[in-house]
Amino acid sequence: MPQATEKSGRLVCLGLNYRTTPVEVREKVAFPRPSVPAALREVAALPGFDESVVLSTCNRVELYAVHHLDDCAQAHATLRDYLVRRFDLATGQAEALVTYGLDSAEAARHLFRVVSGLDSMVLGETEIFGQVKDAYKAALETGVTGRALNKLFQHAFSTGKKVRNQTSIQRGSTSVGSVAVDLAEKIHDLAECRVMLVGAGEMSRTCAQSLLSRGAKSIIVSNRNYDRAVELAAEMRGSAIKFDAWEASMHEVDVIISSTSAPHFVIHPEQIRQVMRKRRWEPLLIIDIAVPRDVDPRVNEIEGVYLYDIDALQAIADEGRRERQRQLAACEQIIEQQLEKFGLAASRE
Amino acid sequence: MPVSTMPSAQFLLVLSTLAFLAGVAPALAALRRGRWRRGRGVQLAAMLAGFALQTASIYLRGQQVGQCPMKSLPDILVFVAWSIALLYFLVGSTFRVSLLGMFTAPLLVVMHGLAFSFPGGFRPYPVKGQIIALVELHAALALVAYAAFALACVTGVMYLLQERLLKKHLIGGLFYELPPIQGLARAIQRMVMLGVVLLSASLGISFKLEGVAAGPKLAIAWGVWALYTLISIVIWRHTLSPRQTAWLAALGFVIPFISLWLVT
Numbered sequence: 001m002p003q004a005t006e007k008s009g010r011l012v013c014l015g016l017n018y019r020t021t022p023v024e025v026r027e028k029v030a031f032p033r034p035s036v037p038a039a040l041r042e043v044a045a046l047p048g049f050d051e052s053v054v055l056s057t058c059n060r061v062e063l064y065a066v067h068h069l070d071d072c073a074q075a076h077a078t079l080r081d082y083l084v085r086r087f088d089l090a091t092g093q094a095e096a097l098v099t100y101g102l103d104s105a106e107a108a109r110h111l112f113r114v115v116s117g118l119d120s121m122v123l124g125e126t127e128i129f130g131q132v133k134d135a136y137k138a139a140l141e142t143g144v145t146g147r148a149l150n151k152l153f154q155h156a157f158s159t160g161k162k163v164r165n166q167t168s169i170q171r172g173s174t175s176v177g178s179v180a181v182d183l184a185e186k187i188h189d190l191a192e193c194r195v196m197l198v199g200a201g202e203m204s205r206t207c208a209q210s211l212l213s214r215g216a217k218s219i220i221v222s223n224r225n226y227d228r229a230v231e232l233a234a235e236m237r238g239s240a241i242k243f244d245a246w247e248a249s250m251h252e253v254d255v256i257i258s259s260t261s262a263p264h265f266v267i268h269p270e271q272i273r274q275v276m277r278k279r280r281w282e283p284l285l286i287i288d289i290a291v292p293r294d295v296d297p298r299v300n301e302i303e304g305v306y307l308y309d310i311d312a313l314q315a316i317a318d319e320g321r322r323e324r325q326r327q328l329a330a331c332e333q334i335i336e337q338q339l340e341k342f343g344l345a346a347s348r349e
Numbered sequence: 350m351p352v353s354t355m356p357s358a359q360f361l362l363v364l365s366t367l368a369f370l371a372g373v374a375p376a377l378a379a380l381r382r383g384r385w386r387r388g389r390g391v392q393l394a395a396m397l398a399g400f401a402l403q404t405a406s407i408y409l410r411g412q413q414v415g416q417c418p419m420k421s422l423p424d425i426l427v428f429v430a431w432s433i434a435l436l437y438f439l440v441g442s443t444f445r446v447s448l449l450g451m452f453t454a455p456l457l458v459v460m461h462g463l464a465f466s467f468p469g470g471f472r473p474y475p476v477k478g479q480i481i482a483l484v485e486l487h488a489a490l491a492l493v494a495y496a497a498f499a500l501a502c503v504t505g506v507m508y509l510l511q512e513r514l515l516k517k518h519l520i521g522g523l524f525y526e527l528p529p530i531q532g533l534a535r536a537i538q539r540m541v542m543l544g545v546v547l548l549s550a551s552l553g554i555s556f557k558l559e560g561v562a563a564g565p566k567l568a569i570a571w572g573v574w575a576l577y578t579l580i581s582i583v584i585w586r587h588t589l590s591p592r593q594t595a596w597l598a599a600l601g602f603v604i605p606f607i608s609l610w611l612v613t
Contacts (some may be wrong), residue, residue, distance in 0.1 A: 280587040
């Protein structure tokens with residue numbers, strides 16, 4: 001069991017992420033969840049070290065620790081050697097292992113940025129907050145955290161919340177799938193939302209999965225190749241219908257995602273007018289992912305129908321990314337203020 | 350009238366107006382910055398403060414005139430504004446409270462402003478004859494019904510905005526804050542129905558008040574009731590699209606709003 005951190009203990013972070021290291025190497029040094037408590041104890045028991053937190057996600061592996069070594073470079077080397085030994089990396093693999101080592105204020109700043117989603121592949125994503133919380137909780141339960149890491153992580157969580165609450169870093173959609181979800185949510189109650197896939201392309205599948213993961217009620221798949229429709233429907237716990245039957249079912253769904261390979265429009269204004277009469281003005285979202293387009297753009301002129309083609313979705317996602325980039329400076333400013341407030345910026349030198 | 354010599358009921362009303370105004374400004378600024386959340390707490394606090402001051406003002410005004418303060422146009426406007434604020438808090442959980450507040454607060458400011466625009470509008474008036482509880486209830490129910498129609502109007506505006514953003518692919522700050530259009534359409538329906546039920550109850554009471562509640566006032570109230578009953582039927586039978594219904598709810602409020610002048 002590590003001893004309580006002394007006042008002179010120094011914070012260190014050694015890590016690798018999607019920017020520094022390719023997935024072939026990252027997957028070799030990832031810590032599966034059951035192995036984390038053992039890893040935490042091993043890091044804390046390294047000579048000169050006591051506290052530790054291990055963060056292992058699909059995009060990053062980071063070791064946070066407190067050490068009493070004179071030389072920070074030595075601390076980085078010790079942690080790096082630990083990773084090489086722990087995962088039994090061959091010489092070539094060890095050489096390909098590109099890591100970053102951060103100390104004191106830099107390590108704290110890095111953690112604050114990670115928790116706030118600023119270091120994520122999708123800027124501002126929120127999942128990382130929960131992942132860091134889980135990593136810290138595991139360390140706390142294993143008994144390898146002390147005063148230094150406890151305070152650091154509490155400060156990091158409060159900073160992460162502040163960044164999310166005071167900026168719009170997490171607002172807006174950054175992918176076509178999440179744009180589809182946002183649109184559906186602003187038209188319908190997702191829990192009551194029925195989705196139809198016309199055509200079984202990869203992009204339409206991604207959109208449908210995004211909708212299902214956010215609580216869409218049911219899914220119907222229709223494809224020229226019926227077997228493919230059945231396969232996709234089974235994967236998404238939905239139902240499949242023959243390709244010549246999708247038109248008759250259109251009025252029963254709230255979102256239509258179309259991605260056929262037809263060289264001409266397959267959904268026309270007259271069809272949708274009839275559908276809307278049957279729907280008694282219930283709104284209908286149509287997402288046309290096909291190129292060439294499946295849906296006649298005049299469909300958007302029909303009352304209660306909201307048509308988005310791939311360019312419209314892409315433009316919204318691009319704007320979402322730009323908006324998050326614009327928020328970056330404000331987020332960094334909050335992080336600097338928090339580092340100052342918690343006395344972590346001063347320990348930089 | 351200088352604020353220092355103003356009776357306390359009116360002074361509280363001025364403060365209430367300022368509180369509602371304070372609720373609009375930070376929300377608008379936050380919206381312009383695209384950081385809606387920053388204005389949320391201020392918005393709610395301002396609405397709560399405005400409502401508390403408004404309630405206290407109506408109470409003091411009631412003490413001043415010795416009856417329910419609903420006998421002059423300024424008093425009626427204030428009472429309807431109070432009912433709107435009350436309903437806003439009751440239905441706030443259906444929407445994002447602060448956002449409905451952003452749309453409701455300007456309406457309350459306008460109504461307070463109109464009430465103050467009548468010279469000598471808040472003069473005390475004598476109690477004419479005996480105060481009959483049923484008459485007071487009849488009037489109060491009618492005014493709360495008008496408040497429900499006002500909120501249907503506000504919700505209608507929100508629907509039309511969100512619908513336009515969706516149609517024109519204007520996916521930005523306001524889009525993410527406005528509720529889903531389906532929810533807004535249902536809220537319009539509920540507000541109109543609530544107003545019709547309350548106004549029906551008010552008019553039902555009038556049958557028990559032979560000779561006391563009659564004449565042009567009652568005729569206008571029946572006219573408003575007929576208009577909103579028609580809107581309810583149109584909504585219920587899906588005769589019009591939700592967008593057309595939203596326009597009806599938004600513009601329809603002009604009639605009860607103007608009728609407040611006619612009945613006084």
